[in-house]
Structures are given as C-alpha cells and as structure tokens.
Amino acid sequence: MIRGCFENRRDRFRAEDVDVVSLREAGLSSGVAAEAKVWVQSMDRLKDREDGPDFWRWIEEHQRSDEGNPLFDTFFLLEKATGRVVATGSIVADDRGVGKTYRIEGAWIGGINVRGEYRGRNLGRVLLSVLHRHVQEIADRSGAEVIVNLFTSPDLGRSFYEPEYQRFRTVVTSFGESVCYRRVFRPGRREGAGHHDG
Numbered sequence: 001m002i003r004g005c006f007e008n009r010r011d012r013f014r015a016e017d018v019d020v021v022s023l024r025e026a027g028l029s030s031g032v033a034a035e036a037k038v039w040v041q042s043m044d045r046l047k048d049r050e051d052g053p054d055f056w057r058w059i060e061e062h063q064r065s066d067e068g069n070p071l072f073d074t075f076f077l078l079e080k081a082t083g084r085v086v087a088t089g090s091i092v093a094d095d096r097g098v099g100k101t102y103r104i105e106g107a108w109i110g111g112i113n114v115r116g117e118y119r120g121r122n123l124g125r126v127l128l129s130v131l132h133r134h135v136q137e138i139a140d141r142s143g144a145e146v147i148v149n150l151f152t153s154p155d156l157g158r159s160f161y162e163p164e165y166q167r168f169r170t171v172v173t174s175f176g177e178s179v180c181y182r183r184v185f186r187p188g189r190r191e192g193a194g195h196h197d198g
C-alpha cells in the first residue's frame with residue numbers, strides 16, 4: 001500500500017457526486033477553465049507527476065490543435081458539494097509524440113489527474129468512466145471503432161489501468177520507461193465502458 005494516496009479514507013466518490021464539464025463546450029475563457037487553470041498550474045512534478053505550467057500549455061495546445069474532431073476534448077470533474085474542480089483528463093490525437101514516434105494507431109488518453117487531497121476515493125475511476133462514455137458515444141455516432149491508447153508507469157498501469165485496458169508495449173518517454181495500454185471501443189457496445197462508476 002502506498003501512503004499519501006490512500007491515507008485519506010473518507011467517502012468514495014460516485015458518478016452522481018460530480019458534474020462533468022467539457023472544455024470544448026465551456027471554452028478556454030469560461031469560469032470553469034479559469035478555475036481549472038489555477039489548479040493545474042499549481043501542480044508539482046513530485047506530488048502530482050506534472051509540471052503545472054507545462055501541463056496547462058499541453059491542455060490549451062490540444063484544445064486548439066485537435067479542434068476539428070469531436071473525439072478530442074478535455075474534461076473537468078466538479079465536486080457537486082463544493083463546485084470545486086477535482087479531476088481532469090483528456091482525449092488527444094497524440095500524447096507527447098509517442099504515437100507518431102512509435103507508429104501507434106489511434107487516439108490517446110492523457111493528462112489524467114485528481115486533486116491531491118481527493119486521491120484514493122474512486123475519483124480516478126469515475127474520471128475514466130466519463131472519458132470512456134465520451135469515446136463510446138463517438139464510436140456509436142460514427143459507426144466506426146475507436147482505438148484509445150495511453151502510456152503510464154508500470155505501477156499505475158497494473159493497479160489503475162489494467163482492469164480496463166490491454167497492455168501492449170513498452171516505450172521510452174520524457175518520463176522514462178513507460179508501458180502502453182490500449183482499448184478498442186466498438187459501435188453499439190455500451191456495456192463495455194464505465195462499470196466502475198457506481
């Protein structure tokens with residue numbers, strides 16, 4: 001057990017405890033984006049596995065460059081009780097060039113982060129189910145399968161992603177050696193996504 005992630009054992013979050021905001025719909029000049037920006041930019045490489053200002057630039061750049069395709073978006077989860085932005089995750093065309101470098105077909109999930117004091121309370125799982133529901137809707141609407149990849153550290157891969165993704169290769173990223181995972185969303189297969197959101 002890793003302390004720090006799990007010392008806060010208060011109530012577990014469920015899907016109905018949060019509001020979901022799409023950055024594509026809200027826009028970069030919205031109040032939610034402004035609040036999210038303050039949180040994201042405060043992130044610390046050691047505590048949050050992100051350099052805050054670099055992470056916000058990544059979100060903004062993807063919001064602009066991936067604009068034409070409804071698959072690509074950044075989502076924020078807001079705690080209903082407080083209105084606070086407590087988690088974020090994105091679906092992007094490529095994450096830090098890994099897809100291009102290693103010729104990996106498909107979109108990428110990235111920028112997954114839960115506010116420090118809220119970790120270990122199921123928000124990560126709720127966030128994944130929100131992203132999965134979005135991808136499934138795109139697959140249903142387009143009638144075509146959508147491949148989603150991600151890269152992560154081996155420890156997080158095993159405990160956080162492995163129940164829902166298939167591991168397929170190891171790559172070297174700016175974060176060191178990372179493991180790639182993949183999931184294929186097929187049209188009309190809604191039951192595949194989000195079984196952890198309750």
Ligand SMILES: CC(C)(COP(=O)(O)OP(=O)(O)OC[C@H]1O[C@@H](n2cnc3c(N)ncnc32)[C@H](O)[C@@H]1OP(=O)(O)O)[C@@H](O)C(=O)NCCC(=O)NCCS
Nearest residue numbers: 048049112113114119120121122123124125152156159160
């Ligand atoms: C990783 C992260 C998003 C998980 O969110 P969370 O709300 O803390 O996770 P949950 O409470 O939903 O836990 C889900 C599972 O992941 C596991 N897990 C969560 N954080 C973990 C960690 N740092 N190391 C190993 N396992 C972890 C839990 O054991 C849990 O397993 P279970 O479903 O079998 O009980 C969050 O801890 C975080 O933001 N970390 C810093 C940023 C980061 O590492 N992002 C991911 C980059 S790929």
